[in-house]
Amino acid sequence: MKSEEILTVEQRLNYTFKDKKLLIRALTRKAFAQEQKQQGKSCEDQEVYRILGDAVLKAILVEMLIQQGYDSRESITNKKSDLEKRENLGKMFEGMGIAPFIRFGIGERKQGISSQSSVLGETFEALVAAVHIDARDYEKTKKFVVDLFNKPVLESSKNRASEQSSGLDEISKIWMLTRACDNCFQVDVCATMRMCYFDITGDD
Template structure:
């Protein structure tokens, strides 16, 4: 990944990575990584980061919704489900205009899955993990995630 691409992504995230590898890994799909490994190039993918990012995102959203006045478990659960849906997370990522930097496998590119909400949502989750791992701070991650949501039309009701 080119340095200017990393700089453009960081500008959209309003976050500068100390460890650029966290960002690159978050943008790397498993198929791309496997193709690189087959060519003898070490490459990590976003798969485990998506799991961590999903868990962190759930905690941030619950905390945010309670702070915003959701008074019942049902209200929190309903709104959290809407916000964390792959479709909504995909819209948040699209608003950042960084989907062209997702590293897809050749087959994925041919299938045109780079703009599918599931791919975008998974990548958003991986980015949450990357920010968390790089900053070593839940609070910093929470601040950035809330900012990203507030900058998108997908979260206009917040």
């Protein structure tokens, strides 16, 4: 990868890697690595990172859900399963604008695999692992993941709130807030209900 491409990915992730090779490996599919090896080039793929990233992501999501008030094994397990589906991770990953930088094999691109949400979700897991290895700090990794999950929630709430006119009365404002949150696919893990309310009403 070119240095400017690495910089772009880091900016979109809001994380700067000390070891850029970790980022490159997380973005490298097995098919691409095999093609490089056939040409006599050394290249490591993301597969083992996906295993680590999946495990780290599970731990962070469970902790996040507990902090959000989920207090039973069943509720935590069910919600975690929804959040960690590779299709959902892939959609979030695609919204970050990093998908074009994934190094796919020629065959994968021809088959259209490069656009599948589940495949993008695998790279999301690999990136979590790369950050975890690079940071060598669970709390930094957790902040990285939580920020990514919260960003679309915050932006969605603020965008919807900005569409409201200043003449709305208190009841209308609360109704608009409720509608905005109901349309948010992450409302159950969103801690911004009061924050959104303050954004709309100006109360503190």
